[in-house]
Amino acid sequence: MSEGQGHYAGAGGHGAGPQPTPYPQPTPYPQGGPYAGPNPYSPADNPYAQGNPYAQGNPYTQGTPYPQSGPYGQANPYGQPVPAARPPAASPSPASSAAPPFDGAFPGPRPRRSRIAVLLQFTLQWIYAPLWIAALAALFAILLWSGASGPSEPNSDSWLKVNRTFIPPRRLKAELTGRAEDWERYVAPILERRIRTAEAGHAAGAGEVGADFGRTMGVKLAVRLYRGLGAAGVVRLAERYGWQGVPSGGDLARVRLSRRFPAPAAVFAPGPQDPPAAPGTPWGARPARSALLLPFMFVLQIGYVPVCGVLSLLAFWVKHPEPDYWDRWGARWAVGPRAFWAEFSGSAAAWDRHVRRIVAREVRPGNRGTEAPRRIRVNLATYRGAGAQHVLRVAAEQGFFLDPAYLPEPEVCVRLHRPDRQA
Template identity: 70%
Template sequence: MSEQQGYHGGGGYGTPPQHPYGQGNPYQQPAPYQQNPYQQQDPYQQNPYAQPVPPQPVLPQPVSPQYAPPPRAPLQPAPAQQAPAPQTPGGNPGGFPGPEPRRSRTAVLLQFTFQWIYAPLWIAALAALIALLLWAGGGGPSGPDSDAWLKVNRSFIPPRRLKAELTGRPEDWERYVAPILERRIRSAEAEYAAGAGDVAADLSRAMGVRLAVRLYRGLGAAGVVRLAERYGWHGVADGGDRNHVRLGRRFPAPAQIHAPGPQDPPAAPGTPWGPRPGRFALLLPVILVLQVVYVPVYCLSTFWLDRTEPDYWDRWGARWAVGPRAFWAELTGGAAAWDRHVRRILARDIRQDAARDKGPDRGVVAADGTFVRRIRINLATYRGAGAQQVLRIAAEHGWHLDPAYTPQPEVCVRLCRTDRATPAQAPA
């Protein structure tokens, strides 16, 4: 059979069969109505008066709650992966050890009992040794380099600590160390207000506090850091020293400094930056003679006492003492005498500061090798001249008011000057 052979007159294999009654293929699609005169006609082109219809906004159609898709929750950022806190051998985070091993109750009771005997003997021996050193002068025996042998309180157990040593409970240690920590922190903050602290490059100042392990043995350094955070302080790593815990806090630089410039008009007498009222002239010779006696007594009586103001000596000395160089200027009250006295003291302090070694311990060293020198002029130096006169004379030597400290012209004037370190001392 040839390939042209079909079935019932079909066109060959693969051709749809024709209907036997000649009515065509019922599955074939009918031809479009070509005779429709309106097909493929644009009504807007036929109507010359028709206007284009602007596009209408598509309004959302209401959807039945049954078929509505569930609401999608807002995307939340993935939590950042935080580095795990460093762990110590004791298992405490932050790098600070936990409670130390308890001491033997027998040893604690024996030390508490016998300390009332050896502590007075220790103090008497120290007094005798100091008297021997003073009597022998430079040729006498010399003590050790460390002053640990002078700290009698280090081997003394106060009654308030006895309960914590015997029980070893952290809550008892916390009740004991909390007042001590608060007192140390308040004292450090008072020292900061008086001008203490290490000045940083951004003019902020850092203060530090250190506690010995005997004060927090059952609480641990981590517990002390937790208590310090209540006051805004934080723990400082000390290179694995388990005998002490260090705390620190950085205070920002003063936001604004209100002070007159060296070229401003002189401040009025009695104002903070103007001349201060002088003391009674007839009283000055008496103060000059008697201070030889009562100044050493004052120093010895206040050596072991905690004062609320660390610069109390400067305030007290400005009232009840007079320097031999300032005696004539204060006795006469002349502006020329005070000017000579201020220039003499300022030149002496600048000369002494220049003789000191240059380095990071003398100021903040910048990348270009510059650092800041700082000196302090007390009230007794410029009482009759005024603090503004100090600024005027200091400006002649390139010194100006230190912006790292809040000005206190009624107590002192702090000055600074940018200097350049030697190449060997400049940072790499």
């Protein structure tokens, strides 16, 4: 896919020492800031062989979170007092992501079920499973034609989860014998699959971001999947993959697992005020789509975009390697009404207006008095003809900078972070 994930952490840089820069003071990011790191491009490809103005220290151990002689004037360009210095956050070590030894806090195997009940359920499910599928299809058809939205109470979607009562043949032996080794053979592939899915989601930007820009991923399993093995056995299996158990607070219905990933190392990224990146480079303008095809794409997408959405719902068992697959698909095969003129004309002014409109919408406080977001994501479709660096330039005017919690992927999206600014 042309907009696939690409990380371009170069190994060397230009070899020359950094030149004097307009940003002599620290920036609000650890590990050298979001615009630090070696330049992966050769001097012939780099249109701006200059020093990195953001390669400074951690703002929470030094002074203010903004450059004193920042890109928009003297002192603090935002006209607000700066926060006091904070103690440095503990930097995660490689060993910190490893699971600690099990301390006995997780329960063991659950009581076995009756063999007669298990065999009866396994036999009857081949009768009520087709009936449930038919009833589910009929209900969806009724809701579609009547315009109703269905029940909205808590747990009102339990009727969609009758499949949880099914016993697959692989689990039948474990249920009947109750031996821990049989349960382990059953749950180990399920656990590995869910862990791999969670780690793929982390690579695509999922996870809960911590104060030190590390991210935590979570996985949970229902007790029906590991009854004879116990939560302690599941945690033991998860430790092989570097995951650890999370205390459930007496919840015996499921086991929770987590893994903490440290913040990625800083890589090269141009600053908002650096010379414009050359077209075709990761941070420059992307190649434009054919102006002759755009009108047809604009009209035909009214039909094929919903069709593709319906097909993806019907083929729910098909898993794409990238969790943000549909964002990437839309960037290739769809064009937004507001982005149409900018892409059709190729006008730099039109692209600038479009980028500013989208960034202003993303940083706006939410409804019901919610505050402005700390993190936003701007997709490729927004800045295709302007370049990812132009997004950095526009976002910096709103107090947002490249998010150090994620590896930059300008071929797909730009993730931005607003540092804390306390009065």
